[in-house]
Amino acid sequence: MKIYFVVSFDNEYDLVGATQDFRNNGFNILDAYTPYAVHGLDKAMGLKPSRLSKICFGFAFIGLTIGLYGQYWISAVNWPINIGGKPWNSMPGFLPIAFETTVLFAGLGTVFTLLWRTGILPGRKPKVYAPAVTDDVFALVITEETNTFDSEKAENISTKYHSIEWHEKLESE
Amino acid sequence: MKTSHLLLTKKQKVWLEIFMGLGVATFFVGLFMDPTRTWSNILLSGYFLTGIGFCGIMMVAIHYVSNSGWDVVIRRVPEAMFSVLPIGFIFMILLYFGMHDIYEWSHADVVATDPILAGKSAWLNPTGFMARLVIYFVFWILVGQKIITKSQEENSGGSSAIGLSAFWLYIGGIMFIFSSFDWIMSLEPHWFSTIFGLYNFSGMFTSGLAFLMIALILLRRNGILKGIVKIDHLYEIARYLFGFTTFWVYIWFSQHMLIWYANIPEETVYYIKRHVEVFGSLTIVNILLNWFIPFSILLFRKTKRNEKSLLIVASIILVGRWVDLYMMIFPPHYKIPVFGIQEIAIFIGTLSLMIWVFVKTFQSKGPVPENDPFIDESLHLHT
Numbered sequence: 001m002k003i004y005f006v007v008s009f010d011n012e013y014d015l016v017g018a019t020q021d022f023r024n025n026g027f028n029i030l031d032a033y034t035p036y037a038v039h040g041l042d043k044a045m046g047l048k049p050s051r052l053s054k055i056c057f058g059f060a061f062i063g064l065t066i067g068l069y070g071q072y073w074i075s076a077v078n079w080p081i082n083i084g085g086k087p088w089n090s091m092p093g094f095l096p097i098a099f100e101t102t103v104l105f106a107g108l109g110t111v112f113t114l115l116w117r118t119g120i121l122p123g124r125k126p127k128v129y130a131p132a133v134t135d136d137v138f139a140l141v142i143t144e145e146t147n148t149f150d151s152e153k154a155e156n157i158s159t160k161y162h163s164i165e166w167h168e169k170l171e172s173e
Numbered sequence: 174m175k176t177s178h179l180l181l182t183k184k185q186k187v188w189l190e191i192f193m194g195l196g197v198a199t200f201f202v203g204l205f206m207d208p209t210r211t212w213s214n215i216l217l218s219g220y221f222l223t224g225i226g227f228c229g230i231m232m233v234a235i236h237y238v239s240n241s242g243w244d245v246v247i248r249r250v251p252e253a254m255f256s257v258l259p260i261g262f263i264f265m266i267l268l269y270f271g272m273h274d275i276y277e278w279s280h281a282d283v284v285a286t287d288p289i290l291a292g293k294s295a296w297l298n299p300t301g302f303m304a305r306l307v308i309y310f311v312f313w314i315l316v317g318q319k320i321i322t323k324s325q326e327e328n329s330g331g332s333s334a335i336g337l338s339a340f341w342l343y344i345g346g347i348m349f350i351f352s353s354f355d356w357i358m359s360l361e362p363h364w365f366s367t368i369f370g371l372y373n374f375s376g377m378f379t380s381g382l383a384f385l386m387i388a389l390i391l392l393r394r395n396g397i398l399k400g401i402v403k404i405d406h407l408y409e410i411a412r413y414l415f416g417f418t419t420f421w422v423y424i425w426f427s428q429h430m431l432i433w434y435a436n437i438p439e440e441t442v443y444y445i446k447r448h449v450e451v452f453g454s455l456t457i458v459n460i461l462l463n464w465f466i467p468f469s470i471l472l473f474r475k476t477k478r479n480e481k482s483l484l485i486v487a488s489i490i491l492v493g494r495w496v497d498l499y500m501m502i503f504p505p506h507y508k509i510p511v512f513g514i515q516e517i518a519i520f521i522g523t524l525s526l527m528i529w530v531f532v533k534t535f536q537s538k539g540p541v542p543e544n545d546p547f548i549d550e551s552l553h554l555h556t
Contacts, residue, residue, distance in 0.1 A: 039555035049474070084436065092430045 003149050004030070005142040006129045007158045007166040012038045015138040018161035019044040022142060025153060030141040033133040056110045063105025067098035129169070137164070146170070180395060180532045189525040196522015203515050209506050212271030214516055217498045218523035219264025220356060221380070222257050224373075224494070225527065227349060228381020229254025230317040233324065234338035234345075242547035243409060243554045246401050249542065250388050252321050253535035254381070257527050262310040264523075265356070269303055275506065276302075278362045289363055297359055305355055309348045316341045325538065327545055349374060357498075360505045364443045368428045375421040379463065380494035382414045383487035388531070390484050397540050404478050405556040411477040411486075414467065418490065422464035446504040455510060459500055462493030495520060 009015045012034065019032060019041065029045055032038075075081065076088035086093065115121060130139035142154065151168065158166050181189070203211035232251040236244040272279045277290070278297040284290045290297070320341060323334035350370030358369045366372075389407060392398040432440045447456050467486050476482040503510060542548065 053474075084434070092426075092433050095426065095430070 001146045002143055002171040003146045004169040005154050007140050007163050008130050009138045010164050014161040016040055016044045021157050027142045028144055030143040033139045055113045056106050059109030060102050060106035063102040064098055067101030189529050192525035193522050195518050199515055199518035208274045212274045213502050214519040217502050219261050223261030224377035225381055225384050226255055226258025226261055228377055234342050237335050237338035242550035245545045245547045245551035246541050247406055249540055253531050255317055256530050256534035258314055265306055309352050313345055357501050366428055372424045375424045376494055376497050379417045379421055379490055383490035386410050386483055386487040390480050405554045408478050408556050411483055415471040418464050418467040451509050452504055459496050462489055462496055
């Protein structure tokens with residue numbers, strides 16, 4: 001059985017400090033919830049850089065290929081039409097459209113990958129550990145196996161960083 | 174706080190002076206041997222310098238207007254770049270003596286027999302050219318100096334320069350567009366392109382950013398800005414650079430594609446000169462240097478956060494800017510590219526002068542605006 005330890009702070013500096021301290025003491029951090037983006041939190045949580053940029057590049061490359069090859073196939077292979085005496089395969093004229101398909105594929109592909117990987121899909125029931133994070137509270141959620149969780153140590157760290165509130169929650173609840 | 178470090182050793186200073194001297198000597202010898210080539214080089218160097226100085230004060234103004242905080246610790250560097258602008262003024266004023274050698278429209282007898290040039294003579298005439306040149310520079314320098322004075326006064330609690338910066342950006346930017354029409358586009362007075370000013374603006378911005386980047390990295394290595402300017406600040410400049418090299422190719426291609434598409438003889442004449450023989454390969458080199466190589470290197474987060482790769486990219490872009498200007502200025506007069514001692518000596522001399530002035534100005538002021546309200550935010554920049 002898993003236990004969730006939810007601890008709240010009233011400013012970002014305590015949150016970042018506590019996050020670092022919890023991690024240094026070997027606690028497993030599930031996530032941090034803040035009313036706005038906090039600089040340096042990703043480093044404190046030990047998050048790896050996002051891999052989305054690679055996905056974005058891949059989709060952009062696919063978009064570029066489809067844009068270029070599509071136009072080449074349409075205007076030079078399948079239905080050649082003489083426009084203004086230009087060659088059928090006229091690269092400069094294809095580039096703007098290839099650019100647009102690149103952006104379209106990269107943008108949509110990245111967004112849908114993000115939605116799919118994070119599971120933010122319609123009808124998803126949100127897990128709210130500390131409702132006050134939607135207002136002005138910074139919350140940190142730590143998850144451990146019930147039998148290995150050192151609740152005294154966790155409470156000590158929380159007090160050290162002026163936590164305003166903490167509570168424990170079991171998986172079944 | 175005055176800078177106590179010496180930025181240049183005695184030996185380096187001597188070298189700079191030698192290069193400047195060689196540049197001046199080449200200029201005078203060149204005047205007798207081949208005036209057209211010499212004046213083209215002076216125009217190139219002058220416009221390059223103007224771009225660096227213009228970009229310096231523009232960076233200061235943009236960051237004032239956008240109320241940004243991250244740039245405060247690096248602000249004294251673009252402010253020192255501004256001191257290069259008066260040198261550009263001197264170079265461009267010199268053109269008064271070389272006007273007849275490079276500008277076709279400055280010959281009254283040619284204009285009289287050419288209906289197109291006669292129609293444009295209300296704008297393109299020597300008096301108007303010089304008058305506009307002076308107006309541009311006087312505005313850029315006087316109002317720019319005011320912005321910088323205000324920024325310096327902030328150290329002793331003066332007011333901010335936001336309104337003045339907005340005014341400078343608006344008027345100064347329009348003037349830059351017209352200055353590129355006047356100085357560069359009028360080399361081929363029969364031809365015109367309305368995007369030409371923007372094209373030069375993008376080149377000016379990338380070269381200015383590249384110079385700023387090199388200056389910051391060297392100042393960090395020197396120790397003056399070590400620990401103050403973090404890799405995060407360089408990362409911000411690198412992102413600018415990444416965006417604006419792409420902007421450059423975007424504008425380059427926009428101009429090229431529309432002319433290619435319309436295929437009207439009076440417009441294509443510009444690209445025919447630049448797309449055949451040796452100039453044709455130079456066009457490819459131009460795009461490689463100004464866009465493809467910087468874009469490929471700066472695409473990754475790791476390279477944008479690495480001093481060494483940034484130094485390489487910035488140097489490539491500065492060389493690319495020279496090639497870009499060369500492609501604008503030389504083809505009207507030369508069928509095959511000319512490159513030799515003259516080009517090298519004058520440009521190296523110009524660079525030495527630029528570095529000398531930049532270092533002197535930077536050293537005369539404190540390296541960091543200590544009492545700026547945003548200084549704390551800037552010191553703690555996280556990216």
